[in-house]
Structures are given as structure tokens and as C-alpha cells.
Amino acid sequence: MDKLENKEKIDSIYALKGIGAFVIAFMWHYQHFTKDNQPFENVLKFCFRSGSLMVEMFFMISGFCMMYGYSERVLKYEIDFKTFIIRRIKKLYPIFLLGTIITAILEILYLSRVGETFVYRNFDLYHFVINLLMMQNGFFGTEGSFDSPSWCISICMIYYIVFYAVLVRVKSKRNVYYVFAFVAVLSIALLLSGINKPIINGLVGRGGACFSIGVLLYGLNEARAKLRTNTISFILGFLVVGFYLIYRFADRFMGNTRMTFILLVSPAIILLSLWVPVIKRVLSIKLLVILGKLSINIYLFHFPVQCMFKILEVYSGKTINYSSYAIWLAFVISTIAVSAIYEYLIKDPYEKGLSKIILRD
Numbered sequence: 001m002d003k004l005e006n007k008e009k010i011d012s013i014y015a016l017k018g019i020g021a022f023v024i025a026f027m028w029h030y031q032h033f034t035k036d037n038q039p040f041e042n043v044l045k046f047c048f049r050s051g052s053l054m055v056e057m058f059f060m061i062s063g064f065c066m067m068y069g070y071s072e073r074v075l076k077y078e079i080d081f082k083t084f085i086i087r088r089i090k091k092l093y094p095i096f097l098l099g100t101i102i103t104a105i106l107e108i109l110y111l112s113r114v115g116e117t118f119v120y121r122n123f124d125l126y127h128f129v130i131n132l133l134m135m136q137n138g139f140f141g142t143e144g145s146f147d148s149p150s151w152c153i154s155i156c157m158i159y160y161i162v163f164y165a166v167l168v169r170v171k172s173k174r175n176v177y178y179v180f181a182f183v184a185v186l187s188i189a190l191l192l193s194g195i196n197k198p199i200i201n202g203l204v205g206r207g208g209a210c211f212s213i214g215v216l217l218y219g220l221n222e223a224r225a226k227l228r229t230n231t232i233s234f235i236l237g238f239l240v241v242g243f244y245l246i247y248r249f250a251d252r253f254m255g256n257t258r259m260t261f262i263l264l265v266s267p268a269i270i271l272l273s274l275w276v277p278v279i280k281r282v283l284s285i286k287l288l289v290i291l292g293k294l295s296i297n298i299y300l301f302h303f304p305v306q307c308m309f310k311i312l313e314v315y316s317g318k319t320i321n322y323s324s325y326a327i328w329l330a331f332v333i334s335t336i337a338v339s340a341i342y343e344y345l346i347k348d349p350y351e352k353g354l355s356k357i358i359l360r361d
Contacts, residue, residue, distance in 0.1 A: 010068070011292075012273040012283035017061055018291030018298075020054035023047045025302035026332050028054070029149070032119050032306050033322035033331075040328075046247055053261045055152050056210045058299075060266055062156055063180075063214025064221075066163050071176070071218075074167040081164055088160050092153050092296075093134065094351040095342070099300040100131050103147040106307035113314050118307050120144040138203035142196060147303050155207035158199075162208075163215075177219045184212035188262070209262055217267055221274055229275045236268035237276070297339035305335045 028051025030038055041048045073079045107117045117123045122145035130136050137144060137151030138158075144151070166179050187208030195201060220227070243265050246253055254260065272279050282288075291298075309331060313320045320327055 010274070011289045012280045013061055013064065013270070014292030014295075015283035015285070015288035016057065016270065016273055016292070017295040018288055018293070020057045020061075021295035021298040022291065023051045023054045024149070025298050025335060026328070027051045029302060029306070030322075030328065030331075032303075033309070037323040038328075039323065039325045046244065050247075050257055050261075053258060053266070056206065056258070056262050057266045057269070058152060059156070059159075059207050059210030060214035060217065060270060063159070063163075063211035064218045064270065065214075066160065066211075067176075067215050067218035070163075071167060071173065074164060075170075075173070075176075077168070081168075084164050085160065088157065090351065090355055092157070094354050095296060095300055095347075096134065096150055096153055097132070097354070098342075098350070099147040099150060099304060100128075102301075102304045103307060104128060106304055106311060107146070109311050110307060110314065113311075118310050119303075120146065120148045122146075138199070138201060138207070140198050142201055142203050147300060149303055150300055151203060152207065153300075155203060156211070158204065159207055159211040163211075173219065173222075177216055180212040180215040184209050184216070187212060188259075192259075206258075206262075210266070213262070213267055214270075217270055220271065224275065233272055233275045236272055240265055240268050240272070294336065294339040294343055297342050298335055301338050301342070302335045305331065305338055308334075 027038075027040075027044060027047040030048065038048050070079070070084065074084070107123055110118050111123070120143075122143055127136065127145040130140055131146045131150075134154045134157055136146070136154060137148065138155050162183070166183075167176060170176050170179065187205045189205075190200065191202050191205030191209060193205075243260065247257070273283050274280065309320065322328070
């Protein structure tokens with residue numbers, strides 16, 4: 001069991017994960033169905049046009065949670081690398097594998113009727129193998145294949161290894177923060193460089209910058225007793241609102257939206273969720289916490305569900321109006337239902353069985 005599970009869960013962080021997954025799955029990736037007249041697009045412009053930035057928040061939360069759950073034990077040499085990485089694999093690989101295989105099956109059905117795959121064109125044995133190895137986007141190129149949204153899980157695995165390597169080499173948390181500040185700078189430089197080589201590319205840069213900032217946010221949160229959190233929270237809230245207003249009404253002044261979100265908006269949202277009582281209470285609503293619990297399921301299953309919708313459309317011969325609010329709601333309910341069924345009925349027996357096969361556990 002992860003130390004994070006032994007400590008008090010931070011419900012607001014769980015809720016942010018759920019909200020992020022909701023935005024990516026049901027708004028940003030709704031463009032897989034239609035790019036015109038998307039439901040709620042006029043009201044939620046940011047979510048539909050720039051919802052991919054929620055991935056940056058995922059990476060930050062991952063860095064924060066790694067520090068929260070593992071930093072003490074790794075620094076004290078209470079957990080070895082084998083145990084650490086096996087726990088990460090057991091947590092992520094089973095659902096990753098299932099999403100990849102289900103997507104492959106659905107894409108074959110779609111391909112047999114339409115003559116091409118749905119959305120992601122890299123559909124061959126080579127891409128299937130590197131997906132199974134969790135070495136797709138970011139490792140060998142940056143183009144999507146199979147259950148393509150899973151790319152961020154693969155990048156996370158890189159930084160889990162970096163995280164452990166850094167912590168076992170340093171002598172204090174202060175040094176950990178220095179190192180990850182340096183990693184953040186290097187990663188931002190990589191992201192801005194435009195380089196697109198194996199391992200050395202923008203996707204790895206995005207992951208490294210945000211994961212490292214997440215580590216630093218944990219340090220800020222630990223030191224909050226020494227900070228004027230009320231004043232800082234007010235300033236952060238003002239900046240987040242300012243970002244939204246500029247994006248919504250005067251986006252010509254926005255500049256580099258991704259870098260603004262990485263360096264300012266996402267860190268501010270995470271700190272506000274931890275420091276402002278009213279925001280923390282709102283994010284601790286049970287429904288949002290449950291959504292957070294299902295976040296990884298929603299993230300990895302929403303594309304297979306989209307494939308299923310398209311298969312139903314092409315095999316039935318009827319055109320689905322994806323601009324309809326009813327169809328959007330049907331997609332949301334279907335994906336959440338699949339995610340809940342996996343979480344509460346399938347997950348435990350499936351993951352235990354797979355663990356015995358792969359890890360001989």
C-alpha cells in the first residue's frame with residue numbers, strides 16, 4: 001500500500017484530478033467527434049479550445065503526490081527501487097494495458113468498415129508493441145497511436161524513475177527542491193526548443209517541467225506556516241481570474257498560453273485548493289472526490305468509448321448529431337459508467353490476476 005494511502009488523503013487534490021479528467025475527456029477530446037458547434041463551447045471556451053492544458057495539471061499533481069507519498073521513505077532508504085517501481089507499475093500498467101487492447105479491438109472493427117482508423121492513424125504492429133511497453137508518444141516520436149491519451153502515463157514513468165534517483169542521491173529535502181528546480185528549467189528549455197527526438201522532445205519537456213513544479217509546490221505547501229498564505233492566495237486568485245478574463249475576452253494579449261498555464265495558472269490553482277478553506281470545502285464535496293477517484297479510468301477509457309460510439313454509428317448506418325446536448329450527455333454518462341464498473345467490479349480481480357502473470361506476485 002502506498003504511503004499516500006496511509007496518510008490523510010487530500011480531497012481537494014483528488015477533486016482537481018477528477019475535474020481535469022472531465023475537461024480532457026468530455027470537452028477537449030470531444031473534437032474527435034466534431035470541431036464545430038460543440039455543446040457548451042460558447043460558455044466553456046477554455047475547456048474546449050485549450051483543455052489539453054489539464055495534462056499539465058496532472059503532471060504537477062503527480063509530482064506533488066510523489067513527494068507526499070514517498071519522499072520520507074525514499075530519503076530514509078526505507079523503500080528500495082524495485083519495490084517502488086513495482087508499485088508504480090502495478091498501479092498504472094493494468095488499466096493502461098486494458099485500454100490499449102480494447103482500443104485495438106475497436107479500431108479493427110472500425111477499420112474493417114471505414115477503411116481507416118478513428119482519429120489516430122499509427123495503427124500497426126510496431127506501434128502496438130511500443131504501446132504495450134509503455135514507450136509510445138515521447139519515447140519514439142510524438143504522434144498518437146492506439147489509446148493515445150495514455151501517453152502522459154508513459155511520461156510519468158520516466159519521472160518516477162528520475163524522482164527516485166534524485167531522492168536516493170541527496171541528503172535533504174532542500175537539496176531535492178534545488179535539483180527539481182534545475183530539472184524544471186531544463187524541461188522548459190526542452191519544451192520551448194522545438195526538438196523532436198526520441199526522449200528529447202516537447203512531450204517529455206511538458207512532463208518534466210510540470211512534475212518538477214509539482215515537487216516544488218509540495219515544498220511550498222510544507223512551508224505554508226512560515227508564509228502569508230492569505231495574502232499570497234489573494235494574489236494567486238486575482239491572477240487566475242485575470243488569466244481567464246484575458247483568455248475569454250482578449251486572447252490576442254494572451255501570448256504563450258501553455259507557458260502561462262505551466263508557470264502561473266496551474267500552480268496557483270493547486271495552491272488555492274490547498275490554502276483557501278472555501279475552495280478546499282467545495283472541492284471536498286463527495287461527488288467531486290469520487291470523480292477524482294475515477295479520474296485515471298475516465299482518462300484512459302474515454303477514447304475507447306468514443307470508438308464505440310463511432311462503431312455504432314457506422315454499423316447502424318445512422319448519423320449521430322454530436323452537436324446535440326443529449327449525445328454529449330450520453331457520452332459522459334457512458335464513460336463514467338464504464339469507469340465505475342471497472343473501479344468497483346473489475347479492478348481488483350483483474351489487477352490481482354495480471355500481477356500474478358506478469359510479476360509472479
